[in-house]
Amino acid sequence: MCKFLKALFNKPQSGITSTQGDETGTTEPVIIFPEPVETGETTTDTDNDNNDESEAIVMTEDRLEVQRKIIDFAREMFNGQAREVNQIAVHCTATAEGRNVTMSELDSWHKARGFSKQKLSGHYCGYHFVIALDGTIMCGRDLREVGAHVSGYNSKSIGVCYVGGLDASGKKAKDTRTDEQKDTLIWLISELKHVLNIRKVQGHRDYSPDKNGNGIIESFEWIKDCPCFNAIPEYKDL
Ligand SMILES: [Zn+2]
Numbered sequence: 001m002c003k004f005l006k007a008l009f010n011k012p013q014s015g016i017t018s019t020q021g022d023e024t025g026t027t028e029p030v031i032i033f034p035e036p037v038e039t040g041e042t043t044t045d046t047d048n049d050n051n052d053e054s055e056a057i058v059m060t061e062d063r064l065e066v067q068r069k070i071i072d073f074a075r076e077m078f079n080g081q082a083r084e085v086n087q088i089a090v091h092c093t094a095t096a097e098g099r100n101v102t103m104s105e106l107d108s109w110h111k112a113r114g115f116s117k118q119k120l121s122g123h124y125c126g127y128h129f130v131i132a133l134d135g136t137i138m139c140g141r142d143l144r145e146v147g148a149h150v151s152g153y154n155s156k157s158i159g160v161c162y163v164g165g166l167d168a169s170g171k172k173a174k175d176t177r178t179d180e181q182k183d184t185l186i187w188l189i190s191e192l193k194h195v196l197n198i199r200k201v202q203g204h205r206d207y208s209p210d211k212n213g214n215g216i217i218e219s220f221e222w223i224k225d226c227p228c229f230n231a232i233p234e235y236k237d238l
Contacts, residue, residue: 092165
């Protein structure tokens with residue numbers, strides 16, 4: 001997926017732009033965008049030979065829009081015009097299994113919690129991206145806006161949230177991710193990691209204090225269960 005972007009952004013100094021100034025005489029930065037992909041078209045990742053199933057990546061409208069937002073943000077971040085991010089915090093909405101949540105609901109909940117309306121995005125929602133039950137990505141805060149989702153780490157992080165996280169009764173923590181949500185989380189986190197050169201991805205609960213100081217945030221230390229699954233191993237090799 002986005003192999004040329006991967007190659008481009010894995011060089012920390014080069015960032016998203018390069019300077020072209022020889023034959024053309026221009027010193028305008030050259031922005032390289034992904035190959036346009038038709039909506040619904042599938043691409044195949046030939047890197048993974050082991051897994052014959054689920055190889056196709058579907059570029060839906062929402063994914064194309066999100067990809068564009070990430071690239072635009074990368075251009076500003078690497079040029080020092082936007083905040084610098086270096087980690088992704090994964091969350092759940094802490095809502096009952098099977099219940100969908102809209103962005104306007106999240107806006108009203110977060111407004112009620114005292115979050116302020118953001119200038120660029122117009123959202124109160126503290127997350128940058130929220131993944132609906134069907135895997136669709138809903139955009140919350142603009143990436144240039146600091147999120148409100150993980151105390152003490154908002155300024156340098158991106159908040160990614162899936163809808164769910166509680167069992168059907170709405171009382172007990174549960175990994176309720178649908179197959180579509182799992183697929184989108186992998187696609188989104190992979191894009192963010194490669195385009196923005198991010199290495200650290202962890203769940204909200206992994207930001208809990210390490211009470212016994214052994215270097216591992218264990219379950220008894222979690223201040224909350226969010227996102228109700230172990231995000232660190234799941235996304236470390238993307
Ligand atoms: Zn959370």
